[in-house]
Amino acid sequence: MSRALALLLLLPLAGCGVAADVTGAVAGIAAGTATGNPAAGFAIAVGTRAGVQAGLNWAVRVRARGEQDAVAEAIGGLAPGEVRRWRIEHDIPIGNEEGEVRLVREMVTPLATCREALFSVSDGDWFVTTACRQDGRWKWAAAEPAVPRWGALQ
Template sequence: MRWCLPAGLALALAGCGQVADISGAVAGGGAALASSNPAVGYAVGIGVRAAVSAGVSEVMKRRQGAEQDALATVIGALEPGETRPWQIRHAIPIGNQQGEVRLVRVLDNALAQCREAAFSVTGDATPAAPRQWFLTTACRQPEGWKWAAAEPATSRWGALQ
């Protein structure tokens, strides 16, 4: 059991991108040692990696949705040309974001009430970084204002996409 402490430290220091790989390797190695069968270890390792990867993806998706909802709520309260600060504070204080939102125009039509806004993103780790502005759209839904822009292949502004 001496390998548990280094494995735990490696897992803690790895970051979200490597958690699934390290968890799968540790679980697979432990299963292979316990069963004396490398095939069992391989199967357990792949299963654990897949489960942890799905869990991390779900957590990141929920955090992203909370960030988008925070921005959309502020966008819904703005008047054209008005600028206000926005922020998101997660329960686990990693990846908290903040910045400003400026309502660019209102896009009302018979189908939906939408608003186009420019926003900046500044994380807690880099509050003095140069400000970059991004454009998005939020539309009124029955449950409130929601993010309406889709940019799944764009990594230009990190986890908010």
């Protein structure tokens, strides 16, 4: 059990990439040791890993959606050709981003009002994206994974 505790204490050093694997392994070893049943330990390890990975995926999606919403809101407030700074401050202040956004064109149709813009992240490369007006707000519209209907597949 002391090995499992040592692995758990080292988990923050490993980073998010292996967090689900290490957590699943620790839970499986502990359960297998406590029950004396390797099959139960394996099942608990697989279930724990799946649960932790789903939680991490959800957290990444929420943070990405926050960044996309910040860029989209900045796009919504621009006039054609105007440049403005954008910034996102997450609740947990890791990975806060900022950059510039430049409105390229506006596309108004009977179905939607959308804007195409260039944006940068932390004064780096420039990317192109599209934001559309939805329910009185501007929302990221560039790629399918940003759409809620994909659910857990994002």
